[in-house]
Amino acid sequence: MSFLKRSVQYCLFAIAKLSLAHHEPYVVVVSGSTNRQTVKEAIGKKLGEAFTVRVSPKNFNAELGVPMSIVDIPSGGGSFLGWFSVLIRALRYAIGGKREDVCIAEFAVSRPRDMRYLLRLLRPDCVVLTDLTSEYLSAFGTLETKAKEYEDLLMRIKANGLAVLNQDDARICALHAGVSVVKTTYGLAGDALYRANHITSNEHGTSFYVHAPGLPVQHAHIISFGKSAIYAYLAAEAVATHATTHWKKT
Amino acid sequence: MFAQRIQNIRVSPIKQIELAASKIPNSVSLAQGIPSFDTPESIKERVMGEIRAGRVSKYSLAPGTIELREAIAHDLARNGMHYDWETEIIVTAGAIEGITATLASLLNEGDEVLLPSPTYTSYQEAIKISGGVPVFVPLVEDHRWGFNFEAFEKAITQKTRAILFCNPNNPTGTIYTAEQLQQLAELAEKYNLYVLSDEVYKDFIYTDTPYLTLAQKPRYRKRVIRIFSFSKAYAMTGWRVGYIHSDASVIAEILKVHDTLITCAPVVSQYAALGALENAQEDVARFKKTYQHRRKILCERLDGMDTLFSYQVPDSSYFVFPKINVAHDTSWNFAFTLLEKIGVALVPGSAFGPEGEGHVRMSFGRDEADINEACDRLEKYMQTL
Structure with a gap:
């Protein structure tokens, strides 16, 4: 790693930490092997109905991207001056006036201990796990090693926080066994707490019924297609329920 | 021989x-x-990082890496096109592989494909290699090389299976109007034809007219196969990477041919495409x-x-x-x-x-x-x- 990148990463990390401590947003972390971006945007859209929300853009999901997304800066490119200017901007963001109520970050892991590094930055109020596949598995050796990364994430959830887990992914559900945290589940399976059924689609999108704890069954229509979009919708519903009851807009 | x-x-x-x-x-x-x-440098840097991390040496899934397909789906959604990254997008080795795989999946021996004339030269060969017959339909030079729908309708026979065109058009630089596209789609619907819309030049438009594509119209999603390449927009002709998207029922068939032809698009180029979508606007x-x-x-x-x-x-x-x-x-x-x-x-x-x-x-x-x-x-x- 170049000296420039190392220095930028160090400064950025510190500024992002400062920003989170100063503004105290409700922090949602979306992680898992696939579908992170769709879930992230669905949560942003849903929470945007009640809160001001910052959603990490594009694939800002690793050691540089996550802090950049927290303090709302673009890449400084390959030059010292470019990065100096964006770091100043980041600092202004961190120590400035009121920022967004909710911060939605995306965490991706491609090597062992990636998650531990990202978790030095923040403790999430809510974690959404999408699935656990063999993507990038060669760096981990086994799925168990990779699963350990997600267990680390679940263990760092704040005391009154929530884990939102994909019930249709057996490996994700198994993660919870060793972790003491309040959880809810989403999926198409009959035992998911946030569940969709009677799914139909036509050229205008996808319709389904949503079952959620303590709520009447609701009909939903989204202009997107595919299971991934339904998962995103359900995860967003679960996060919204938690956010509105555990974090008051100031 | x-x-x-x-x-x-x-x-x-x-x-x-x-x-x-x-x-x-x-x-x-x-x-x-x-x-x-x-x-662009940002794309090259991204790719070099992936090479160093050892992520490019193995096949991806046949339709492409998950990250790239998801990024493509989000890019499409920002432009009013809603497609499922899991089942409705295939990353291809440039536009021409996507077009050839599509034609090979659609055409029986002797089936005809309508091509506006003039149009991109390699379409003819892609049709022939798929067992089809290219049928040229004249564009109207005096109307800025616009469609002639009477000529299109006249050219349709029992054997006609699809219309293949590029928008903006190569070589004329024509951008077909919303009305022209609508009429073309109606014609395709009337005669039950597929529409292959190759849009590799969509990023280089010099007028203020909003750019439209038939893939934005939900009504035609089972009929329209849209093709895009990273070659022109991101100066990546040598990387050979693009994508196609359509309804899941169409893509499932094309995927069989794509898998047979190339297994998957080059993974190193898929990371380049991801870098392009993320950082090169x-x-x-x-x-x-x-x-x-x-x-x-x-x-x-x-x-x-x-x-x-x-x-x-x-x-x-x-x-x-x-x-x-x-x-x-x-x-x-x-x-x-x-x-x-x-x-x-x-x-x-x-x-x-x-x-x-x-x-x-x-x-x-x-x-x-x-x-x-x-x-x-x-x-x-x-x-x-």
Whole structure:
């Protein structure tokens, strides 16, 4: 790693930490092997109905991207001056006036201990796990090693926080066994707490019924297609329920 | 000895003229549509990181890496097109592989595909190699090379299976209007045809008219297969990466052919495409601005050659498609005469279909020096006539 990148990463990390401590947003972390971006945007859209929300853009999901997304800066490119200017901007963001109520970050892991590094930055109020596949598995050796990364994430959830887990992914559900945290589940399976059924689609999108704890069954229509979009919708519903009851807009 | 199917297939005339030009010392080429730019640094850096991390050496899933397909789906959604990244997008080895895989999945032996004329030269070969028959339908030069729907309808037979067109059009730079696209879709619906919409030049549009695609219309999602390539927009012709998208029922069939042909698009190029979508939008804007400037230069130079050429200012792409105003037998001979006498390579219009005859295609994807040098030589040649 170049000296420039190392220095930028160090400064950025510190500024992002400062920003989170100063503004105290409700922090949602979306992680898992696939579908992170769709879930992230669905949560942003849903929470945007009640809160001001910052959603990490594009694939800002690793050691540089996550802090950049927290303090709302673009890449400084390959030059010292470019990065100096964006770091100043980041600092202004961190120590400035009121920022967004909710911060939605995306965490991706491609090597062992990636998650531990990202978790030095923040403790999430809510974690959404999408699935656990063999993507990038060669760096981990086994799925168990990779699963350990997600267990680390679940263990760092704040005391009154929530884990939102994909019930249709057996490996994700198994993660919870060793972790003491309040959880809810989403999926198409009959035992998911946030569940969709009677799914139909036509050229205008996808319709389904949503079952959620303590709520009447609701009909939903989204202009997107595919299971991934339904998962995103359900995860967003679960996060919204938690956010509105555990974090008051100031 | 070789298959009958390939007896009528030729190496693209564009590549033939480039090959001929490469053998002439000091020749200057405005032939092949290659951007003069290098791939943006941000893309190269992204790819180098992935190579170093050891993530490019294995196959991806046949339809492409999950990250890239998800990024593509989000990019499409931002532009009013909603497609499931899991089942409705295939990352391809450039646009032409996507087109060929699509045609191979759609066509039975002898099926016909309607091609507006003039249009991109390699479509004909992709149709033939898939067992189909290209049927040219003239565009109307006097209407900025717009569709002629009467001619389209007349060309439809029991064997017609699809319409394949590029929008913006190569070689004319035409952007088809919303009304024209709508009429085309209605025609496709009436005769139960698929529509293959190749949109590789959509990022280089020089008018204020909003760009529309039939893939934005939910009604046609099972009928329209949209094709995009990273080659032109991001100066990535050598990476060979693009994508196609359509309804899941269509994509499932095309995927079988794609998997058979190439297993998956090169993974290193898929990461380049991801880098392009994530970080290179400013570069696309920079390229567009430069092309717009070069279009002005080339058109101004053509204004001074009105005894040789007359032309329409292209609304898009990086091509001008002037009509040859001097006596000549075929555009093929005219182009080769220019190459032999003054060392300027242009593409003969006949390469793009019968209506292209009498024209040549000039690329302003090449740098200013090449454009000016080619025009200097053409002006001198004009004075000798």
